[in-house]
Amino acid sequence: MKTALITGVTGQDGSYLAEFLLSKGYKVVGMVRRSSTINFDRIKHIQNDIEIVQGDLLDQMSIVDILREYKPGEVYNLAAQSFVPTSWKQPVLTGEFTALGVTRMLEAIRMTDPSIRFYQASSSEMFGKVVEVPQRETTPFYPRSPYGVAKVYGHWITVNYRESYNMFASSGILFNHESPRRGLEFVTHKVTHGVAKIKLGKAKELRLGNLESRRDWGYAGDYVQAMWLMLQQDKPDDFVVATGETHSVQELCEVAFGHVGLNWQDHVAQDPKFFRPAEVDLLVGDPKKANDILGWEPSVNFKQLTQMMVDEDIKAIKEGREV
Numbered sequence: 340m341k342t343a344l345i346t347g348v349t350g351q352d353g354s355y356l357a358e359f360l361l362s363k364g365y366k367v368v369g370m371v372r373r374s375s376t377i378n379f380d381r382i383k384h385i386q387n388d389i390e391i392v393q394g395d396l397l398d399q400m401s402i403v404d405i406l407r408e409y410k411p412g413e414v415y416n417l418a419a420q421s422f423v424p425t426s427w428k429q430p431v432l433t434g435e436f437t438a439l440g441v442t443r444m445l446e447a448i449r450m451t452d453p454s455i456r457f458y459q460a461s462s463s464e465m466f467g468k469v470v471e472v473p474q475r476e477t478t479p480f481y482p483r484s485p486y487g488v489a490k491v492y493g494h495w496i497t498v499n500y501r502e503s504y505n506m507f508a509s510s511g512i513l514f515n516h517e518s519p520r521r522g523l524e525f526v527t528h529k530v531t532h533g534v535a536k537i538k539l540g541k542a543k544e545l546r547l548g549n550l551e552s553r554r555d556w557g558y559a560g561d562y563v564q565a566m567w568l569m570l571q572q573d574k575p576d577d578f579v580v581a582t583g584e585t586h587s588v589q590e591l592c593e594v595a596f597g598h599v600g601l602n603w604q605d606h607v608a609q610d611p612k613f614f615r616p617a618e619v620d621l622l623v624g625d626p627k628k629a630n631d632i633l634g635w636e637p638s639v640n641f642k643q644l645t646q647m648m649v650d651e652d653i654k655a656i657k658e659g660r661e662v
Contacts, residue, residue, distance in 0.1 A: 344411040347418030354381035356563040370394040396440030402447040426486035437489035459497040463514040473625040514555040514581035516562040519651035535652035548613030550589040558639035568633040581624025
């Protein structure tokens with residue numbers, strides 16, 4: 340039985356990856372930070388099937404201890420301060436987790452067992468003010484937020500350890516990936532949850548920022564399979580994981596409101612407080628390398644994803660459980 344360690348196991352991606360690895364027969368060890376209140380909602384249905392351990396990307400020895408005790412063959416580093424607007428308010432903390440946290444994990448692996456296969460969650464936010472469309476593995480980075488800058492550091496330190504120490508360290512440059520488990524602070528879930536509340540008569544208005552921002556949105560359940568495939572290859576490498584399609588926030592609103600028979604223009608208002616200090620206007624990935632080498636392709640399209648999220652939000656509100 341293979342053992343995999345997942346940091347950020349209680350997050351959206353961590354929960355889907357844990358499910359997927361369990362289906363593959365893995366022993367799954369999930370690392371969580373010590374806290375008086377840990378939110379296990381996303382993994383409560385599989386919580387008895389995985390081993391929860393306490394560790395912290397700010398504390399390297401806690402990582403070393405976990406690696407020595409559980410001896411994972413694969414490590415998936417998904418933990419980060421991952422909400423872009425927060426990175427302007429907490430830039431130093433974002434750097435500690437999202438940048439230096441990667442170094443602590445890599446160094447812990449190098450010290451304990453360099454044969455461990457390592458996956459780093461890189462991000463399309465590294466491209467930021469894009470210099471070419473679509474963005475691929477060779478596209479130069481131009482991050483436009485403290486989060487994006489931290490992710491660039493995490494990406495390049497992964498490359499550096501791979502080349503310096505011959506470690507199996509791969510990065511997935513994942514474009515936006517969503518699901519019903521997405522945090523409500525993210526625009527996709529903010530929209531679908533707002534639509535559900537308006538449809539059910541619990542709200543009248545949805546306030547958003549830049550409606551012209553365009554993103555390449557895919558389904559998180561598809562994207563975690565690409566993470567696993569990267570660590571099954573003969574050699575480590577970096578891969579863009581994306582749908583290759585781009586849609587605006589306005590299109591997101593059109594599909595979400597239209598799914599329940601409403602006109603988005605009757606309910607959406609723009610609010611300057613939701614605009615970023617430095618905006619990322621267009622992100623769209625070229626997944627050809629992942630398609631060709633990993634054999635990976637998305638199974639859920641933008642419209643299906645949006646409708647899935649609206650339906651789940653309506654169901655959750657009707658059942659009295661906010662998501």
